[in-house]
Amino acid sequence: MASVSGSDDLFDTILLADNRFRGEGYQEGYEEGSRVGIIEGRSHGSLHGAKIAGEVAFYYGFAFTWKCLLQNSTDAKASKRLKTLESLISIIQSFPHEDPTYEKLQEDVExxxxxxxxxCSLLNVPADFKDCVNQSGMSF
Known part of the structure; x- marks a missing residue:
């Protein structure tokens, strides 16, 4: 009977080693995946954030420039255009620029x-941001 018990111990050792190595492999894979996921997430977030920041900065510069051009105008339509420009500037200035976890970012960008x-409709200018960027020679 000693030989049966010895072979059972050997078999149990092999099974336990297989389970232990599988568990260790899973844990190592999980930790590596988490580490790589954080790196990729930060990279994606930085890229996406830069695109949104560039777009919103374009809108701000656009509105500010048009406001400067129209502020001394006596045209009847200029007043309505100025109010719309000021509203656009106000919305952009209210963005929480320092909060990377801002939950309503997409809503506010929309x-x-x-x-x-x-x-743009009131000013009779094209409203496609991508066309404006490409025409001005901006690049990222």
Missing amino acids: RVRAKFRQT
Whole structure:
């Protein structure tokens, strides 16, 4: 009987080693995946954040420039255009620039885009941000 017990111990050792190595491999893979995921997430977040920041900065510069051009105008339409421009500037200035976890970012960006399109319509200028960037020679 001693030989049966000895072979059972050997078999148990092999099974336990297989389970232990599988567990260690899983843990190592999980830790490596988490580490790589954080690195990739930061990279993606930085790239996406830079694109949104560039877009919103374009809208801000656009609105500020048009406001400067129209502020001394006596045209009847200038007053409505100025109010729309000031509204666009106000929305952009209210962005929480320092909060990377801001939950309503997408909603606010959509509000800015809608106000930009409305402003462009009043000014009779193209409202496609990508066309404006490509025409001005901006690059990232």
